[in-house]
Amino acid sequence: MNTKNLVLMALLVAVGAALYLIIPGYGEGMKPDFMLTMMFIGILLFPQTKNVFLLAVTTGVISGLFSSFPGGFVPNIVDKFITAFVIYALVITFKKFTGNIIATTIMTGIGTILSGSIFLSVALFILGVTIPGLASPMVAFTTLFVAVVLPAIAMNCIAFFIIYPIVKGLMKRTSFKTVLSN
Structure with a gap:
């Protein structure tokens, strides 16, 4: 692995x-996960299996450690790992669209x-x-999906739409070896 890319x-x-730490939690302690946005940017910049694995594990563990959701450590690791490789598959499958900000923002929404x-x-x-207050797991899932996940989709897409072009511009001006420099 290239040390510059690891850095x-x-x-x-x-x-x-x-960003994850400064955003306040809501909806039973859940919060929009901007670590996802950064993980997606990392996957777009370095679309190799070893890099995706590394990004998935580190974002999963760090999200899990800082999670304010009850029992959120394991779910964070599982969700980051699966999501990272699904997004990686999308990036590989739709490689010609990865330069398009609209297409990559849609991938961010799908990933979220x-x-x-x-x-x-x-x-x-x-x-x-x-x-507490939600009778069954299905009611809890639906309630939390609507109250937390749907707003997180919007927030992550907006953050990605703003941050990714900045990172792309910076990468083109540096000696980092990314997909953008090829």
């Missing part, structure tokens, strides 16, 4: 972690829907986390 991926994860769905499914249905 850039670490910086993306660190920025994601900082997937991530939120996996997170809630693992937490509520597999780990059996109960939410």
Whole structure:
């Protein structure tokens, strides 16, 4: 692995972690996960299996450590890992569209829907986390999906739409070896 690329991926994860920490939680402690946005940018810049694996594991563990959702550690790791490789598959499949900001923003929305769905499914249905005031896991899933995941989709897409072109511009001016420099 290229050390410069590792440093850039670490910086993306660190920025994601900082944003994750400063955004207040709502809807039973859930919050929009800007680490996803940074993970997606990392996957777009460095679309190799080893890089995707590294980004998935680090964002999953860090999100899990900082999660304010009850029992959120394991669901964060599972959702980041699956989401990272699905987005990677989309990036590989639709490679010619990865330079288009609209297409990549749509991928971010798809990834956020997937991530939120996996997170809630693992937490509520597999780990059996109960939410006070919500009778069943299905009611909790639906309520949290509408109250937290849908707004997170909008926020992540807006953040991606603003941040990705800036990162792309910076990458074109540096000696980092990314997909953008080829």
